[in-house]
Amino acid sequence: xxxxxxxxxxxxxxxxxxxxxxxxxxxxxxxxxxxxxxxxxxxxxxxxxxxxxxxxxxxxxxxxxxxxxxxxxxxxxxxxxxxxxxxxxxxxxxxxxxxxxxxxxxxxxxxxxxxxxxxxxx
Amino acid sequence: xxxxxxxxxxxxxxxxxxxxxxxxxxxxxxxxxxxxxxxxxxxxxxxxxxxxxxxxxxxxxxxxxxxxxxxxxxxxxxxxxxxxxxxxxxxxxxxxxxxxxxxxxxxxxxxxxxxxxxxxxxxxxxxxxxxxxxxxxxxxxxxxxxxxxxxxxxxxxxxxxxxxxxxxxxxxxxxxxxxxxxxxxxxxxxxxxxxxxxxxxxxxxxxxxxxxxxxxxxxxxxxxxxxxxxxxxxxxxxxxxxxxxxxxxxxxxxxxxxxxxxxxxxxxxxxxxxxxxxxxxxxxxxxxxxxxxxxxxxxxxxxxxxxxxxxxxxxxxxxxxxxxxxxxxxxxxxxxxxxxxxxxxxxxxxxxxxxxxxx
Numbered sequence: 001x002x003x004x005x006x007x008x009x010x011x012x013x014x015x016x017x018x019x020x021x022x023x024x025x026x027x028x029x030x031x032x033x034x035x036x037x038x039x040x041x042x043x044x045x046x047x048x049x050x051x052x053x054x055x056x057x058x059x060x061x062x063x064x065x066x067x068x069x070x071x072x073x074x075x076x077x078x079x080x081x082x083x084x085x086x087x088x089x090x091x092x093x094x095x096x097x098x099x100x101x102x103x104x105x106x107x108x109x110x111x112x113x114x115x116x117x118x119x120x121x122x
Numbered sequence: 123x124x125x126x127x128x129x130x131x132x133x134x135x136x137x138x139x140x141x142x143x144x145x146x147x148x149x150x151x152x153x154x155x156x157x158x159x160x161x162x163x164x165x166x167x168x169x170x171x172x173x174x175x176x177x178x179x180x181x182x183x184x185x186x187x188x189x190x191x192x193x194x195x196x197x198x199x200x201x202x203x204x205x206x207x208x209x210x211x212x213x214x215x216x217x218x219x220x221x222x223x224x225x226x227x228x229x230x231x232x233x234x235x236x237x238x239x240x241x242x243x244x245x246x247x248x249x250x251x252x253x254x255x256x257x258x259x260x261x262x263x264x265x266x267x268x269x270x271x272x273x274x275x276x277x278x279x280x281x282x283x284x285x286x287x288x289x290x291x292x293x294x295x296x297x298x299x300x301x302x303x304x305x306x307x308x309x310x311x312x313x314x315x316x317x318x319x320x321x322x323x324x325x326x327x328x329x330x331x332x333x334x335x336x337x338x339x340x341x342x343x344x345x346x347x348x349x350x351x352x353x354x355x356x357x358x359x360x361x362x363x364x365x366x367x368x369x370x371x372x373x374x375x376x377x378x379x380x381x382x383x384x385x386x387x388x389x390x391x392x393x394x395x396x397x398x399x400x401x402x403x404x405x406x407x408x409x410x411x412x413x414x415x416x417x418x419x420x421x422x423x424x425x426x427x428x429x430x431x432x433x434x435x436x437x438x439x440x441x442x443x444x445x446x447x448x449x450x451x452x453x454x455x456x457x458x459x460x461x462x463x464x465x466x467x468x469x470x471x472x473x474x475x476x477x478x479x480x481x
Contacts, residue, residue: 005308009249019252031259033281035266056174056181079181079272080280093266 037098044090051082067111140476201416214278215356229421278403323468337423342375344368
């Protein structure tokens with residue numbers, strides 16, 4: 001009978017466990033290449049600000065003086081564009097998503113302090 | 123003659139995934155006329171093209187719709203490629219078809235769940251969304267995103283799929299194909315489903331043409347029109363035939379989508395068999411100039427992108443006509459004369475995507 005068709009599915013569901021992942025008891029496994037959160041190796045960065053110009057949501061702010069690289073995690077859409085255009089390849093995309101936050105804060109990475117300029121001797 | 127009353131339907135309604143407002147003019151329980159109003163979520167994405175670099179706009183184009191995101195991005199890319207006379211490599215075209223068809227399957231499974239939910243078949247909703255989740259996992263493995271693929275690019279695609287990965291995916295897809303067809307069979311043979319969908323929301327062949335229906339709405343009324351027949355993006359290489367049903371009711375539209383899902387699995391298999399190694403993108407330099415109309419077949423129907431470029435890196439005009447927008451007039455035709463209780467089912471059989479329609 002036609003209405004009995006679905007009972008097979010129901011019985012199968014009763015016999016097998018839940019389909020959903022039992023997070024947080026079972027940790028979430030992200031596939032390779034998943035677009036999670038942007039990370040920076042600040043020591044390699046030359047502060048060229050190409051990532052800032054290319055970012056579709058203006059989540060990245062780069063400052064040359066003092067040297068710093070800032071990202072607004074709530075604005076970032078993990079599109080991977082900054083990673084593609086970075087000339088020094090110091091940006092990477094982690095497979096894990098950024099942690100939740102309750103307020104809009106910026107994550108700031110400070111570059112090495114500029115070496116003091118040599119004062120010409122009189 | 124009984125008194126006429128106006129019943130507001132939406133923009134907030136349990137069956138509606140997105141906001142559309144319909145003023146239903148009813149006589150007792152019978153709908154005499156439906157007056158639509160849209161514009162609750164207009165975002166001005168077409169205007170944004172004047173402020174975003176034409177290369178960066180792909181990210182915006184993909185976000186016009188949350189479900190058929192890849193095909194939106196792809197259509198935009200194809201329009202720009204036509205303007206710039208760029209020939210996309212074969213492998214990139216096959217990858218584009220694979221992702222397009224995966225997004226079609228996931229969109230139709232989403233729709234199947236929502237439709238089942240609209241008349242209270244909640245366990246079918248759960249089952250079809252369970253299967254959709256497996257498809258989303260494959261999309262995430264291959265592109266990095268679950269619904270926003272981010273893999274279309276002007277001149278090709280951003281990511282390749284390795285042969286080992288492809289084999290793994292095909293094994294999974296073959297298993298899912300069986301599950302999906304089993305689920306759909308149970309759905310389509312169900313007495314309640316037939317009772318709620320057969321003969322409801324009739325759209326005749328003539329009405330479908332005069333009101334300008336697109337996609338499964340048009341094919342459910344017996345007209346073989348599918349933009350994939352034009353062979354864009356390499357569809358001509360895989361021997362595509364459109365799927366049609368002739369009844370013109372809700373059941374026929376449902377059947378078109380169900381059969382399309384199976385055909386999509388077949389197309390992915392065919393692409394994988396025909397794919398050869400090669401580059402996945404060509405370098406694009408310079409700026410576009412001229413104007414072009416690009417058409418593509420989305421899960422909901424035909425989308426049209428009109429792009430006008432002036433030789434700078436900013437386009438001067440972009441116009442997007444999405445399938446839901448085209449399907450609103452036929453929806454009004456089908457609503458006239460139906461019972462009030464059938465309205466949710468009829469509205470859902472056009473597969474409304476209002477964010478898409480308002481851009």
